[in-house]
Each structure stands twice: as structure tokens, then as C-alpha cells.
Amino acid sequence: MTVSLTLDNVSAHYGSTQVLKDLSLSVKAGELVSLLGSSGCGKTTTLRLVAGFLEPSAGSIRLGDRDLTRLPAHQRDIGLVFQNYALFPHLSVRDNVAFGLKQRGVGKAERDAKANAMLERVGLSAFAERMPAALSGGQKQRVALARALVIEPPLLMFDEPLSNLDAKLRVDMRVEIRRLQRANGTTSLYVTHDQEEAFSISDRVAIMNAGRIMQLDTPEVLYQRPANSFVARFVGFENLIEMTVTERNGEMVTATTKAGASLTLSQTVYGAIPDRFILAARPDGLAVRQSGEGIPVTLGIRTYLGRAYQYQCTTSTGDLTGNGPLSELLEPGAQAVLVPVPEQCCILPPEA
Amino acid sequence: MTVSLTLDNVSAHYGSTQVLKDLSLSVKAGELVSLLGSSGCGKTTTLRLVAGFLEPSAGSIRLGDRDLTRLPAHQRDIGLVFQNYALFPHLSVRDNVAFGLKQRGVGKAERDAKANAMLERVGLSAFAERMPAALSGGQKQRVALARALVIEPPLLMFDEPLSNLDAKLRVDMRVEIRRLQRANGTTSLYVTHDQEEAFSISDRVAIMNAGRIMQLDTPEVLYQRPANSFVARFVGFENLIEMTVTERNGEMVTATTKAGASLTLSQTVYGAIPDRFILAARPDGLAVRQSGEGIPVTLGIRTYLGRAYQYQCTTSTGDLTGNGPLSELLEPGAQAVLVPVPEQCCILPPEA
Amino acid sequence: MTTKLHPLLIVFAAVIFAILVAPLFIILGAAVSDTSFLTFPPQGFTMRWFTNIFDITAFRTTAITSLQVAVTGTFLALLIGIPAAYAMNRFRIRLPSWLSNVFVLPILVPEIVLGFSLVKSITIGLELPVFATLLIGHTLLVLPYAVRVVGASLASFDFSIEEAAISLGCPPLKTFFTVVLPNIGAGVVAAFILAFITSINDVSTSLFLTGPGVSTLPIQIIAHMEQFFDPTIASVSVLLMILTVGVMAIVEATLGLTFLTK
Amino acid sequence: ASAVSAEAKTFTISWWGYNGDKLNANIIEPFKKICGCDIVFETGNNADRVNKLKLRGGKGVDVIYLSDSFSQAGIADGLFLKIDGSKLPNLADLYDLAKDPQGGYGPAYTIGRVGIVYDAAKVNPAITSWNDLWRPDLKSAVSLPGITTTAGPMVVMQAGKHAGVDAFTNADKAFEAVTALKPNVAKNYNTGSELVNLLSTGEAKVSIAQDFTLASMKAAVPTMTWATLKEGDIATLNTVNIPKGSENVDLAYQFINFILSKPVQQLEAEQGVDAPVSKKVELTPEQAKIWTYGADTIAKLTLLNYAKMNDAKMDWIDRWNEIFSK
Amino acid sequence: MVKRLTPWLLAAPATLLVLAFLILPVGSTLATTFLEPKGWIAPYVTFFNSGVRRTVLYRTIEISVITTVLSVIIGFIAAYVVAHVPGRLKSIMIIAAVFPLLTGVVVRSFAWLILLGKNGILNSALLGLGLISQPLSMLYTEGAVIAAMVYLFVPLMILTLAGVLEGIPKDVLEAATSLGATPFGVFRQVILPLAMPGLIVGAVLVFTGSFTSYATPQLLGGEKQMMMGTLLYQRAMVTFDWVGASTVAAIMVVVTFVIVFLMTRLARRLNPMVA
Numbered sequence A, B: 001m002t003v004s005l006t007l008d009n010v011s012a013h014y015g016s017t018q019v020l021k022d023l024s025l026s027v028k029a030g031e032l033v034s035l036l037g038s039s040g041c042g043k044t045t046t047l048r049l050v051a052g053f054l055e056p057s058a059g060s061i062r063l064g065d066r067d068l069t070r071l072p073a074h075q076r077d078i079g080l081v082f083q084n085y086a087l088f089p090h091l092s093v094r095d096n097v098a099f100g101l102k103q104r105g106v107g108k109a110e111r112d113a114k115a116n117a118m119l120e121r122v123g124l125s126a127f128a129e130r131m132p133a134a135l136s137g138g139q140k141q142r143v144a145l146a147r148a149l150v151i152e153p154p155l156l157m158f159d160e161p162l163s164n165l166d167a168k169l170r171v172d173m174r175v176e177i178r179r180l181q182r183a184n185g186t187t188s189l190y191v192t193h194d195q196e197e198a199f200s201i202s203d204r205v206a207i208m209n210a211g212r213i214m215q216l217d218t219p220e221v222l223y224q225r226p227a228n229s230f231v232a233r234f235v236g237f238e239n240l241i242e243m244t245v246t247e248r249n250g251e252m253v254t255a256t257t258k259a260g261a262s263l264t265l266s267q268t269v270y271g272a273i274p275d276r277f278i279l280a281a282r283p284d285g286l287a288v289r290q291s292g293e294g295i296p297v298t299l300g301i302r303t304y305l306g307r308a309y310q311y312q313c314t315t316s317t318g319d320l321t322g323n324g325p326l327s328e329l330l331e332p333g334a335q336a337v338l339v340p341v342p343e344q345c346c347i348l349p350p351e352a
Numbered sequence C: 001m002t003t004k005l006h007p008l009l010i011v012f013a014a015v016i017f018a019i020l021v022a023p024l025f026i027i028l029g030a031a032v033s034d035t036s037f038l039t040f041p042p043q044g045f046t047m048r049w050f051t052n053i054f055d056i057t058a059f060r061t062t063a064i065t066s067l068q069v070a071v072t073g074t075f076l077a078l079l080i081g082i083p084a085a086y087a088m089n090r091f092r093i094r095l096p097s098w099l100s101n102v103f104v105l106p107i108l109v110p111e112i113v114l115g116f117s118l119v120k121s122i123t124i125g126l127e128l129p130v131f132a133t134l135l136i137g138h139t140l141l142v143l144p145y146a147v148r149v150v151g152a153s154l155a156s157f158d159f160s161i162e163e164a165a166i167s168l169g170c171p172p173l174k175t176f177f178t179v180v181l182p183n184i185g186a187g188v189v190a191a192f193i194l195a196f197i198t199s200i201n202d203v204s205t206s207l208f209l210t211g212p213g214v215s216t217l218p219i220q221i222i223a224h225m226e227q228f229f230d231p232t233i234a235s236v237s238v239l240l241m242i243l244t245v246g247v248m249a250i251v252e253a254t255l256g257l258t259f260l261t262k
Numbered sequence D: 001a002s003a004v005s006a007e008a009k010t011f012t013i014s015w016w017g018y019n020g021d022k023l024n025a026n027i028i029e030p031f032k033k034i035c036g037c038d039i040v041f042e043t044g045n046n047a048d049r050v051n052k053l054k055l056r057g058g059k060g061v062d063v064i065y066l067s068d069s070f071s072q073a074g075i076a077d078g079l080f081l082k083i084d085g086s087k088l089p090n091l092a093d094l095y096d097l098a099k100d101p102q103g104g105y106g107p108a109y110t111i112g113r114v115g116i117v118y119d120a121a122k123v124n125p126a127i128t129s130w131n132d133l134w135r136p137d138l139k140s141a142v143s144l145p146g147i148t149t150t151a152g153p154m155v156v157m158q159a160g161k162h163a164g165v166d167a168f169t170n171a172d173k174a175f176e177a178v179t180a181l182k183p184n185v186a187k188n189y190n191t192g193s194e195l196v197n198l199l200s201t202g203e204a205k206v207s208i209a210q211d212f213t214l215a216s217m218k219a220a221v222p223t224m225t226w227a228t229l230k231e232g233d234i235a236t237l238n239t240v241n242i243p244k245g246s247e248n249v250d251l252a253y254q255f256i257n258f259i260l261s262k263p264v265q266q267l268e269a270e271q272g273v274d275a276p277v278s279k280k281v282e283l284t285p286e287q288a289k290i291w292t293y294g295a296d297t298i299a300k301l302t303l304l305n306y307a308k309m310n311d312a313k314m315d316w317i318d319r320w321n322e323i324f325s326k
Numbered sequence E: 001m002v003k004r005l006t007p008w009l010l011a012a013p014a015t016l017l018v019l020a021f022l023i024l025p026v027g028s029t030l031a032t033t034f035l036e037p038k039g040w041i042a043p044y045v046t047f048f049n050s051g052v053r054r055t056v057l058y059r060t061i062e063i064s065v066i067t068t069v070l071s072v073i074i075g076f077i078a079a080y081v082v083a084h085v086p087g088r089l090k091s092i093m094i095i096a097a098v099f100p101l102l103t104g105v106v107v108r109s110f111a112w113l114i115l116l117g118k119n120g121i122l123n124s125a126l127l128g129l130g131l132i133s134q135p136l137s138m139l140y141t142e143g144a145v146i147a148a149m150v151y152l153f154v155p156l157m158i159l160t161l162a163g164v165l166e167g168i169p170k171d172v173l174e175a176a177t178s179l180g181a182t183p184f185g186v187f188r189q190v191i192l193p194l195a196m197p198g199l200i201v202g203a204v205l206v207f208t209g210s211f212t213s214y215a216t217p218q219l220l221g222g223e224k225q226m227m228m229g230t231l232l233y234q235r236a237m238v239t240f241d242w243v244g245a246s247t248v249a250a251i252m253v254v255v256t257f258v259i260v261f262l263m264t265r266l267a268r269r270l271n272p273m274v275a
């Protein structure tokens, strides 16, 4: 049974402080949507609202054709992986995982079997008899994950479920989550602070800011065509350069920065360019060159990234960050230019 | 006062299970060393040992010229950021941060000023009066961080201190940590599950496995020249291909995989190549091409990564993962070849 | 478990427990002394003060009443007290903080006055039967333990695991029993013990609340002591202790006493 | 009153609750046969039963056993019916002292006395007068009954006599004498068992006590002796009354008459339950030893005016507290 | 709406019980003290005019406060050990703590008589060792009353505190230690505040218990150490002066309430989570 989740103009308060502001969000049946947003922006609050631990002060929440807004939490049939795990301290790892099945009247033998199978999947078979207190952080987190997954509810919510796992396990787990989610057609809401994770696991990603959703789109669209400078910054367009068009020459446009550096941009590559715009680029999107057409900068701190060197650059109107190839080591203090790499840059409306 | 930390053949047990096995580790004065390792490998245990919450069953721990092995925990003067925060629930955010200063006899006015300044740095000035229970996960984590940083001890230890922060804050915080650590010359031990973080923040990184340290080296060395296949796998060399040399032609070597695919490798690029070796490559290091010299594969699931497409590939002797450019979209099921990208690959001794 | 205790602490605790237990040997000695008055060291040995308890009809009947009242009263107090304690900790902001002091009133008002006022208002005013009055009185008397002692355990309870259970489909009431209760077991058991003992030992309130046909063991003991000064009272104490050890042993064997402490 | 009409009745007796099994055999079972009624008890000490009766406005019990100072308090509060002596034929057999001790209310069914006990092995010379309590050689050796106990006010009475005044009219002088006695006091007691403990552990050697405690004291300290006082001992009476809310007044008369009957009095005395007030009861010297028994003994007793004493009590308690509790 | 009422609904039965069967009845009893013909505070004036009654009030406060402080300290240490010993020993210790509560006050005071009396075990031992030449008067002193009450209330503290102490998360203690808190500092700044919910409950129970106690002070203190309970008893049960008794009771209720309130305030300063 695959259902959709809709939050309609939802507001939420803790005491007198408003945390969510007219938030609307819809997750299609069987879809996995991630919530990405800075610390304290209201991601956990959104999940708690859907789970029923917090009552919205306005707005409504629907799951399929059921109105959840006033439904008691335990009747919502929603799996939730808690950010702080919230394991039952008095139950063994296996019993923690089997808990939800027990509530659904699954017999002892069957639920133990299912719990064991799920523990196997999260790599904790050997720990089934342990008490949660004797687990490492990452192990606890996987128990929390297994506990929510095993009940196979129509809606699953994950609150930073992999934050304490190492890179490899993280990928394994996320593949596993995705596999199960797809297999069961589970509608899912996934909170993570890891963009790569969000982008790789999600059908669509919602970027949140201060209790509002700024953009909800597929990873590709978000990553390549952020709708506003907030989202752009968020998806790593560290460099936001205000520009003004000085000359239009067919598809070619010449624009200058405030500091007077001028760039020639092709509308075939960037799409239509308005008279005032922001050129957004990731460090990868500003190639550090010793010379050539580009924005002149003075190089600052250099960081080794593995696949490239990153340079903090200063210009008269602000700092920019660009990447240079491993093959060409430039020293701090040197003069250089930043050349936009068209596929990695985008054009945004100016900020209000 | 800058001091070095040395763990010498340390073993640790929880009850009867041995968690650390003859672990030796030395952090030079003022150096920041990261511990990277899979979930449950003993990272937290190592920190607890150094902090004095756990007694080693063998071995010794030294900080500068002090033997810590039997020193009571509160006399060690070590700052520790706990994986699960461990905030004082009965103290406000500010008092949490000021706690360590209070123990050091710092006067009320001064410690509040210092706490406020540190809260400013972690972006929580507005939350100074709050109780920890009313904070989001990431906010709690930053309080834990501020609390340890503010006391400026000679040794700081961080247990996944940024795991619950969003990407941007994470980078800001890690820059902040690094800045303070450098400014004070604080010797530091840093646990993270995030390789990029480890590599960007550390002077050296220790790769741990099952209670042992597998390699301790600078990020560059680890990243480019892992010493063994465990570390290689760990730093993202997902593809480990066993090969046997069939022909040597000056600096050029021809080797074949078990399945018979043959590659020509240059010893100028890879260094000396033994007769039996493992070719290790990240997905980035195996370029997916429609044809050419390489390992023939059948393409499987495709994932969008932002900067490239990643393909799960199958061969008769196992699965491999390679990346293809965004400009060339290949469909699952198609035949292709994986071409090693020399700078991104390395040669390892065969597994024992 | 792994927390190491300072040797001085252990010595101190040993002394405290020695002092707590020491007088009990005197009482045990007095209870078997073959004399018609309390004495220590015991002179001779007899079990007749124990058999005396069973021989005297009034001891038997009042003991039954006392047990009924103590068990029912404690149970009722926990039944209504635990929800109150829960509400005050779970919904801290929504209930006024003075409410917790209301639940101390029953032990804060001198027992005689409580008994007197209760008789006036309910036995006379509402014309409730004696047993009902006695039960209400005892429930009231032990309510502070149920609310406050359990409340102390709930103060440090992490309610997010309750949410976890609910999200897994466990109804709130069941969640309380399967998740909350096991984690505040120490508090509930402590509350039970204190409430039960308070009820079974109570004299002053019961003085008033007993009536025609209904009396409690402590009152019977006091009546007995008006006339007889023999060691029967010591043997009653000893019997109570043996009973307690017995009950604890059964609990230990069946449930394991770990629930005592979580 | 016919037995038939009482068939379904429940007869309620308020008493202390000790000696229940003997009383049951000697009184209740036989009386049940006579009246054909059910019998229910209210048990408890004097004070709380009077309190409860007062709260209930005299209702709830049909007959109430009390010691004399408490029955006097009940009388003062108008809780009891006046007794019609003609309905109690057995009254004629009682000592005069017991027939009507409180002016028209219930008779006494048993008698006791208050005097001085001392450890003959340790107190030398023997005690022969109430005034001996003030002897300097008894420093910290005396245990007085607390002012709230039955015998408590008697200490004040005797202190008055020691000072040569009537304590009711000159309380100041009487309490001066109590103050003078204070150095001799080790600790005052409130219950008989407490007194026995004090004597058996040697905390006290001399005390003012009720006679029924003597046997236990002797068991604990064989040399405990009942002093022969030249001024004589003081009588204490336990009375039975019919509360004014009684619903079975006839049965109550029947019951009181029954417990005053010779066979019952005889049985009770022989079994060590209560001292007899019926002149017809005859005891062997061995049986009589523990009781205040015989016309001669009874004639020598002083009787307190409880009405006056109850009026003075509040003031006395305050004065007593001033001396002993400051 | 129902949700909003939940806390009240849960607290309602207990609250109503207290309201209906305590606040109203006792309130009306205490109200009688204000209906005296001699003026509405006349009984209180009478009370405070009496030197001995004032003395008794001060003594009661003093004894109760000392008893509470000692019980809290001793009980805390014992409970701390109970909370940290292995399972079986823990059960034995808890049973041992419960025992003293099962003995009636009369036998208990007999036991104290045997231990502390002039001819008691302790005096005999001290005399035998030649440490003293005269038996010490340990009974019937304020010390004896306090000792007996502490004996009685320490188990109560142990029971209320053991669970609470055990529930304190270990990592928070470790955090304090790593920040340089000495063991005493950890105790003062972390354990104590976090134990406060249990501590305050125990302290309130002990204080009210000792403030209203009657039999123990009477048996172990005698009249010399008379406390408010006895004063109340004398009025209520000997002279049947319920107005006087209610006056005493009202004073007791007010004094305890004020002290309980102050204790709670203090506890909240140490830990704002105290309910």
C-alpha cells in the first residue's frame, strides 16, 4: 500500500517560539524526499509533527486519504529513525528491533526471525543479545535504523540516520535503505546534513531554511539549477558574484563585476542572462589559472582536497574560492585569475 | 605549553571482550591526528582510555613527560567532545560551556565572557540562556564542542564532533577548530567518520581496524599511497583488482586480471610493480568508456553524483565501480570498458 | 557497575548498614526470650510469643484487615499517584509547579488531625462504611510516596524512548507499561515498599478511622500492650521481617530483583 | 425485653480490645445465647473511642467501657444516658464505691489502685509514704506517670498533699512540689510496657503505677515491691456506660447487668482478667494476690473527683509541660 | 483539545482525592480555630504566649532540620553505594534498609534502651574498656531523639535515592571529570543537582515525617524533648480540646509548608528540572 504525504501550510511552535512557518511539502507515493537544511532550521520538528509528537498550530497533514493532523501518534503507522536513537535501554538489541513487530501482533518466532534478518542487514548479527548500553555510537544508530525498517510501514522517516557511520558503512546502509524503500514502495522522508547522501538517495530534495522550504526538486535540478541564491549557496555555490551586463553581442554577453573585472558568457551555455544577475560557482566552477581572461585575484590559503588544490582568493569586493589542478602548485600570495567553468556555474536572479 | 601524546602497546577490555589490541599511537606536540575507522572498531574506546574513563589492561599512555596511565581522570587536563554530547541537563548552554573554566577557578565574569565568545564562534550566541533539552541535535553538538574548546587544554580530543551538522556549518566549524588548535598549539586527537573532514583537518590520519592501527600517515600519502588493501578500501579504492604480470618491457609492464583482461601499466607512473599485485582504483580512477583498452564490463545501476555518473559494473570475477562523464550517458546493460586513470590508481602488495 | 567506589565510601556504607541492622538482633533476641517482658540478652528460648500471635483471634482478624487495607490502599495510591507523577514530569510546562506540593499534604498534616477530620467529614458526613473510610484514609496517607517517589524517578526519564515506542505503533497506555515502567522500576518499587510499610504501621490515622467491627493490627498491638508487656510485639516485628525476606526471595527467584534498580 | 424481638439486632460494644479471647468466652458467647443477637466490637484506647463517639454524637455503639477519667469526660460532654438503677438488679451486690461513682451514670465493673512500686533490693529504707518520693537518695531513680496517663494527675494530687494544700484549689503550691520532685525523676512513662522496660533495664527504681502492672514488673525485676503506704492507695475504676445514641438500650442494660453478675465477675477474677467489684465473689488468697480485693482493702482507697480533675486538667497539663518539657 | 487536557486528566484523580478528603475536611477543621468567640486569632495568641509551647515549636523545628540534614547526608552516601554495587548485593542492601521500618516504634525504642541505656551495651562496653568511669546519659536527650529518627529515616532516603542516583547518565559524569572537575566537584556540581529530584523528595518526606512525629520523641526523648506532635496529642486526645489541637496543627502545617517550600526553592536553584 503506497501512499502520499502532504503537509499543507503547517506551522509549529515550541512554547511561544515559532519553528515552522507555513511549511508545505508533498511527498508522492513511494517517493523518497530528503530534507536538507542548516542546523536548527526545523527538520526534526517537521518529522515530529508528522509522527504526531507535536501538534501543528496551523495547517494540516495528510497521509494518503487519512487526515493525520489530529490522529494519535500510535495510530499513524509511521516508522521513525530518531536522531538520538532513542533505543529502549531495558531491551536487548534484538528485542529493540522486534518491538514494533510485537505491537503488530507478530508471533515470537516470526518477529525474532525478522529482527535477526534485519540485524544481519545492518551488520549487527553478532550483537543481537547485547544491551544498547554496550554498543558503540554507530552500532546504536544501526539498531535504531533496523528497528524502524523492520516494521515496513507505509511511511518511513529518517532523522540523520547515518550520521555516526563511517563512509563505507554509510554507503552500504544508504543502498540498503533505498533498496528496501523501493522494494516496499515506502513513501519516505529523509533528513540528512550530507548533501551527497541526500542527492544520491533521494528522488527529490527539499532545501529548508528557518522553518520554510526554499526549493523542492530533483537532485539534478537542485545541483545544477538552484532557484535562488540561498539554495545555490547551500548546494555549494560558494562563490556568488553580482554582475551587470555591459554589452550584448548575439548569444555572447559581456558582464562586469563590481570591481570591474569583465567576463564574456555564452547564453547557449548559461541560458538567457538578465541585465542584473548573480553568477554562482562552486570552487570547482572557478578554475585557478596563472593568467588568462577571468577575475583577477590574490591567492590565499591552499588546502589539499585529494582530487585538487583549493585556494582561498581575495578580490577587492570579497573573497572567492577556486580549485586548481594537482599538477600545478601555486603559492599563497601569488596573483592569478579565476575562470568560470561553464557547466559548473549558473545564473541566478539578483537578491532582493 | 605544547605536548605530545603517546600510546604504547595499549590493550583495553570491556568485561572479557578485548576491544583494543596492542595499539600504539603517537601524536606529536601541536599536531592534529585523526582516527578513522569503521563503526565499532574502537575509536571511542581509545579516547576514553586517554581521557581516563577506562583503564588499559596493558600498555602505557604518556602526555608530554607525564605518565597518564594511572592518573585520575580529572587531573589529566584533557578536553573531550563526546560523541553523544553528554551535556549537563541542569545547566544552561552558557553554564555548560563555562563549566570547565569554573573548575579552573576562573572568575564568574571572565568565564561568562569567554563562554559567550566561544558560543559566538559556534553560532549559538542567541541560545546562551537555553537549557540543552530545548536545542536541536546540531545545536547540542556545537555546545559540546564549545565546552571542550573553551578550556584550551594541552590535549583536545574530538569524538565525531561535527556528525550532526550540515555541510556548510561543518566546514565552518572545522576551520574554526583547526584555527584554534593551531593558534594554541593544542595537540589533538580527532575521531571522524568523514574522510574528507579527516583529510582536510588533520596533519596525519590513523586508519583503525578492529582495535588496531593499520596506517598512520599524512592525508596525501594515505590518499594516494595506501600501504595495504585495507587502507586502500578505506580511502575509497573500491576496486581492488588482483593482477599478475605477464610481460615486462622496460618501464612498461603488461598484467592480466584473473578473468584475462590485460592492461599495460607504466612503472614511471605507478612505481615499481611486483609480479603479483593488486591494482586499486576509486570509481573516479576507472573511467567508463564505450570502447578502448581496458577491462571489459557490463554496465549495471547508474547513479547521478553531481559531477559525474557512477556505474555499477559486472565482470566474470566480481563487481567494479567506475565513473563516466556527464556528457556521455550510458544505459544499464550496455557493454563498456574500464580504463585505469593512472593518477587515481595505485599498486598494492597482494593480500596475505 | 564499572564505577569504582572509594574505599572510604564502602567503609562508611558498611557502618551505616551495620547500624541499621544491629538493633534488629536485639529485637530478635527479645522475641525468643522466655520471659514475660522484653529483655536482652534473651533469657531462655521460646517460640511462644510467635504462637501467641496466631492464638489470639484479634491479631489474626486485624492482621487480615491491615493487609487488605495496606495492599488495596497502596495499589490504589499507585494507580492514581503514578499518572499524576507522570503528568507532572511529562507535561512539566502545562501543569503548575505547586501541584507537586499538594501531594505532600497528606503526610504534612499531622495524622491525628487527618483522621479526626476524615471521620467528621466522611464517616459522619457521607455515612460511608468504616472499611471504606479506612481505605480512603490509607490511600490518602500513602499517596505522597506514590506521587513523589515515582516522580523522582520520572524526572530523569528520557521521554524520547516513549516516543520511539509510540512511533512503532504501541498505544500510549501500553507504552507506559512496556517502556516507561521498566525504566522507572526502582522508583515504583521504592514507592511501593514505603507506602506499604507506612500503611501497615499506621496508628494515628487509623485510631480514628477504625470503627465497629473494623480494626487494624497496630491498633490491636497497642491495645494488647495496654495490658501485657510481653515480647509479642517483638515477635510481630520479626515475623514481618521474615515475611519481607520471603516475599523478596520469591520475587528474586521469579522476576529477579534487578527490576528493583532498573 | 424478649429474646425474640432482639433476634436480628446487632449489639455493638466499645472496649479496649485486649484479652479478647477470654472476654469472648466468659462474656460474649454466653451473652449471645441470652440475647440472641449479633455482637460487634469497636476497639481502641479510651481517648480515641471517646473522640469518635463524640464525633458521632453519641451514636454507633450500645455500650462503652472506659476508665473513669474518660467516662467523666464523656459525661461532661453529655454523651451518656443516665442509668436507671432499677434495671440493674445485680447492682445491689456491688461494693458501694462501684455502684454509682460518677453521679447517676454507669457503674464500675472492675477496680484497681494506684500506688508506689520500688525495687526493694536497691531502695533502702523501704518506701512507706507518698512523701518518700521526694527523698534525696532517690535522685534520678523515679519514673512518674506522664500527666496524660490515668495516674498522671494523681501525682499532682499527691504533690499537693505533700505541700499541704488541695491541688484543685492551690495548683501553684502543688506544682512547686512537683518541681521539687523533678531532680528525682529519671524519665516519665506513658505506657505500662515503657515502665517495665525502664525498670528492667535499671533506668528507674521507683515508680507510681497501677496495680495491674505489678506482675510484669515482678517478672522483670523479682524484687519489685508494692509499697504499703500509710496514706493509702488511690482507687481507679473502669465503668460501663450507655451512649445516648444507643439503639439497643434494653440490651445494653441486660448486658451491663450480666457483666456485674456474680458468675461473670468470679470467672473474670479467677482468670486474671479483671478484679471483681461484686461482693459475692470469693477468691483464694493466691487468686486474690494480684487484685484489689476484699472489703478492707477497698475501704482504705481514696477516690478522686474526676469531674474536678477534668476541669483542672488543661491547666495542669500546661503547668506540667512547663516543668518537664522546657 | 483532549490532548491539551491530558495532563490534567492524569493528575485529576489524585488531586481530587487530596482535595475532597484532605483539603476540605482538614481545612474545615483548621478553620474552627478562626471562629473562636474570643477573636479570630485568639488561639494563636494563646499559643505563642506560652513559653513552653514556643520552646517546643523551636525544638521541633531544630530537631526536624537536624534530622533531615543528617538523614540526607547519610542516606545519600549509603544510596550512592547501593546504586553502584552489583545486583545481588544491591537487593540484600535494600532489604536490610527496609528492615528497620518494619519494627514498631515500641520495640525499636526498647532496642535503643538496650543499646544506649545507662546499663546498656554501649555504656557497659565503654566502662569495660575504661574509657568512662560513669555511665553516660545518652537517652532522653535531643541527641537520642535525633539518632532514633535518623535511624528511621535513612532507609527512606536510601530507597528514594538509589534509583535516582543510578539513573544519572555516566557520560555526563565523565564529561565533568574531563573538564577538570575533582571527584568532589563532580559530586557538588553534577551528581548533587541531578540527584535533586530524588533528594528533595526524600528530604521533604523526612522533614514532614520528623516534624509530625509523636511516638519516637516521646519514647526516646521523654517529656524533656517534647515535640509538637505530643502537644497536639495532649490537646486532642487528653483534653478533647479540638480547637487547641487544630491551632497546634495549623501552626505545624504552616511551618512545614514554609520549610518545604524553601527546600524546594533551594533544590530548583541547583537543578531547574526539579518538579
Ligand SMILES: Nc1ncnc2c1ncn2[C@@H]1O[C@H](COP(=O)(O)OP(=O)(O)OP(=O)(O)O)[C@@H](O)[C@H]1O
Pocket: A133, A134, A135, A136, A137, A138, A139, A164, A165, A166, B014, B015, B017, B019, B037, B038, B039, B040, B041, B042, B043, B044, B045, B046, B083
Ligand atoms: N560498555 C561496553 N560493553 C561492552 N562492549 C562495549 C561497550 N562499549 C563499547 N563496546 C564495544 O566495543 C567496541 C568498540 O566500541 P567503540 O565505542 O570504541 O567504537 P567506535 O569505534 O567508537 O565506533 P562508532 O564509530 O560506532 O562510534 C564495539 O564493538 C562495541 O560494541
Ligand SMILES: Nc1ncnc2c1ncn2[C@@H]1O[C@H](COP(=O)(O)OP(=O)(O)OP(=O)(O)O)[C@@H](O)[C@H]1O
Pocket: A014, A015, A017, A019, A037, A038, A039, A040, A041, A042, A043, A044, A045, A046, A083, A193, B133, B134, B135, B136, B137, B138, B139, B164, B165, B166
Ligand atoms: N523543546 C524545544 N523547546 C524550544 N525550542 C526548541 C525545542 N526543540 C527544538 N527547538 C528549537 O527549534 C528549532 C528547530 O529545531 P529542530 O530540532 O527541528 O532542528 P533541526 O533542523 O532538526 O536541527 P539539527 O540539524 O541541528 O538537528 C531549533 O532552533 C531549536 O533550538
Ligand SMILES: [Mg+2]
Pocket: A043, A044, A045, A083, A159, B136, B137, B138
Ligand atoms: Mg534535528
Ligand SMILES: [Mg+2]
Pocket: A136, A137, A138, B043, B044, B045, B083, B159
Ligand atoms: Mg564511537
